[in-house]
Amino acid sequence: MDIKLIKPKEAAQILMCSERTLEHWRRSEKGPSYYKIEGKILYGMDELYQFIEVSKVSV
Numbered sequence: 001m002d003i004k005l006i007k008p009k010e011a012a013q014i015l016m017c018s019e020r021t022l023e024h025w026r027r028s029e030k031g032p033s034y035y036k037i038e039g040k041i042l043y044g045m046d047e048l049y050q051f052i053e054v055s056k057v058s059v
Contacts, residue, residue: 004045005035011043015052 025031032051
């Protein structure tokens with residue numbers, strides 16, 4: 001199993017939002033899923049790409 005985990009700062013750059021927005025999404029139970037390991041918040045690259053894909057709006 002090969003899971004690439006990144007910090008919120010890197011995740012925010014990929015999603016083009018602020019770290020504060022990610023924090024708000026976590027509290028609101030919105031946004032991409034994340035891991036909490038020993039008190040640290042980490043995002044999986046696969047989850048970020050999946051979040052981007054489901055956020056796509058078809059016209």
